[in-house]
Amino acid sequence: MSMTDYYGDYGVAEAGALRRRQRASLANQAAAFQGQKRGKRRLEDVSRVYSEGYQPLASSFGQRGLGGPSVKSGIRRSGLSRYAEKFQRDLGTETQAIQDDLNNIAMQEADSQAELEDYIAQLRLQKAQQIMATAASLQQYASY
Amino acid sequence: MAKDKDGKYKGTRGGRTGGADALQAQLDLLAINEPDLADRQEGPYISEQMKLYNAWLKKQKDKALGSGGGSKALTEAQKLANELARAKLQAEYDKADREAQQVLDDREASAQEKADAVAERQRKFAAYSKVADIYAGQGAQTDALYGGQLEDLPSRRQADLDALLQAVSAGQGQISGAENQFLSSLVTPTAYSDVPLVDLSTTQPVNPLMGALGAEGASTAGVTGQSAMDAALAAQYAQLARQSAGQLNVGAQNYMNALRNAGVGAAAAGRQQLATGQTAYQNQINAKYSDLANQLAMQRLQAQQDAEARAAQARAEAAAYGEAPAAPVDVPVQMPVTPPPVDPNVAAEEERKKREREAAIAAIRAARRSEF
Numbered sequence: 001m002s003m004t005d006y007y008g009d010y011g012v013a014e015a016g017a018l019r020r021r022q023r024a025s026l027a028n029q030a031a032a033f034q035g036q037k038r039g040k041r042r043l044e045d046v047s048r049v050y051s052e053g054y055q056p057l058a059s060s061f062g063q064r065g066l067g068g069p070s071v072k073s074g075i076r077r078s079g080l081s082r083y084a085e086k087f088q089r090d091l092g093t094e095t096q097a098i099q100d101d102l103n104n105i106a107m108q109e110a111d112s113q114a115e116l117e118d119y120i121a122q123l124r125l126q127k128a129q130q131i132m133a134t135a136a137s138l139q140q141y142a143s144y
Numbered sequence: 145m146a147k148d149k150d151g152k153y154k155g156t157r158g159g160r161t162g163g164a165d166a167l168q169a170q171l172d173l174l175a176i177n178e179p180d181l182a183d184r185q186e187g188p189y190i191s192e193q194m195k196l197y198n199a200w201l202k203k204q205k206d207k208a209l210g211s212g213g214g215s216k217a218l219t220e221a222q223k224l225a226n227e228l229a230r231a232k233l234q235a236e237y238d239k240a241d242r243e244a245q246q247v248l249d250d251r252e253a254s255a256q257e258k259a260d261a262v263a264e265r266q267r268k269f270a271a272y273s274k275v276a277d278i279y280a281g282q283g284a285q286t287d288a289l290y291g292g293q294l295e296d297l298p299s300r301r302q303a304d305l306d307a308l309l310q311a312v313s314a315g316q317g318q319i320s321g322a323e324n325q326f327l328s329s330l331v332t333p334t335a336y337s338d339v340p341l342v343d344l345s346t347t348q349p350v351n352p353l354m355g356a357l358g359a360e361g362a363s364t365a366g367v368t369g370q371s372a373m374d375a376a377l378a379a380q381y382a383q384l385a386r387q388s389a390g391q392l393n394v395g396a397q398n399y400m401n402a403l404r405n406a407g408v409g410a411a412a413a414g415r416q417q418l419a420t421g422q423t424a425y426q427n428q429i430n431a432k433y434s435d436l437a438n439q440l441a442m443q444r445l446q447a448q449q450d451a452e453a454r455a456a457q458a459r460a461e462a463a464a465y466g467e468a469p470a471a472p473v474d475v476p477v478q479m480p481v482t483p484p485p486v487d488p489n490v491a492a493e494e495e496r497k498k499r500e501r502e503a504a505i506a507a508i509r510a511a512r513r514s515e516f
Contacts, residue, residue, distance in 0.1 A: 092374025114335035
């Protein structure tokens with residue numbers, strides 16, 4: 001084990017780790033931003049798909065004589081209820097996906113920060129240990 | 145040849161030519177001093193040549209006595225015998241003189257070798273003496289070398305201990321500083337405390353289509369029920385998220401507390417390690433300098449002992465060659481007995497006797513020729 005493995009690089013390892021951490025943080029921020037955008041878009045897509053599908057669904061009930069201004073059939077009501085539940089489920093799924101993406105990015109960011117803190121602390125500990133070991137070894141008296 | 149107080153010739157017993165020849169010479173002297181020696185019974189120590197000579201001498205004596213020419217011929221024969229004995233003595237003396245001269249020559253030939261040996265001994269003695277002096281001087285150098293180091297050890301030990309104390313104090317300060325900085329840097333986590341969660345359960349927008357459907361007779365009960373269930377689910381999810389954020393926030397707080405405790409614990413452990421290390425290193429420093437002192441003392445002792453041992457060895461080597469003698473050792477040589485000084489009167493007498501001896505020898509040879 002050489003001294004440069006830990007601290008003999010005079011801070012290069014720590015500086016390198018900080019730079020890597022900064023790049024990772026920027027990447028996480030970008031990923032979070034993109035995730036928000038994607039989630040919002042997916043929610044909008046779900047709403048759009050269900051909005052666009054509502055009229056054909058309602059029309060299909062009318063064409064079969066199951067719906068109209070004075071017709072309130074149970075089949076139509078049941079169909080619309082299932083449509084609404086499915087719509088709600090899809091909305092919930094996408095919302096959960098957005099939450100998971102954002103939380104994953106947040107945890108990844110926290111992990112990266114914790115890893116950086118640990119690494120720097122390890123570097124400093126090893127530096128201190130190496131200094132202590134060298135000071136305690138009294139190498140100039142090893143010949144005795 | 146010297147004479148004694150009675151006017152008789154005297155000689156030396158025990159000459160280098162052997163006991164038998166010395167006895168023969170003494171016999172010759174007796175023959176000279178006592179002319180009737182030839183009539184005496186010959187001894188067992190007389191050589192065969194001498195026996196023949198004595199027998200011939202007795203024959204000549206008997207012949208002279210028988211022919212009436214008597215004492216004069218005997219006297220001549222005795223003189224010849226005496227001269228012959230004297231010639232033998234001279235020959236023995238010359239032989240001894242040659243041997244003595246040979247000894248002198250040999251000694252002179254070895255004199256140069258002895259001089260060279262003496263010079264070599266002197267050189268070696270000087271060299272080993274110098275080496276001994278050098279090693280003896282190393283003792284002081286060793287003391288200076290190790291003594292200085294040993295004297296420095298206490299101050300060095302104290303300096304190390306002071307430095308250790310300073311290091312420990314500095315370490316304690318660094319630990320406390322790091323602890324305070326860490327604790328102050330900790331912030332309460334807020335990441336999960338204010339998460340912007342969304343709850344859409346209470347925000348149901350009014351939809352015109354839903355009003356139209358109701359106006360057309362659609363039942364609202366189903367819609368209301370569905371709406372209520374959606375709101376309940378949204379509220380539940382939002383609540384779940386908030387609950388999760390709250391739990392995560394608690395977790396973050398706990399984790400931050402754990403980090404804080406870890407920092408405080410690390411500081412406590414560091415202080416404990418410093419205290420333990422201070423004690424351990426203090427003991428190690430003391431032990432190290434004690435070991436160093438012992439090692440230096442042992443090394444100094446070893447170095448001194450080595451130097452002393454080498455100096456002693458060099459001294460022993462030098463002593464083996466020793467100081468060269470002032471003069472070459474003169475090996476005593478037993479010289480032959482110096483002939484007595486020549487008296488002019490005696491020399492004239494000797495010359496006369498010599499001429500008489502030569503005449504006698506000639507007469508003897510002539511008689512031998514006539515006899516054989």
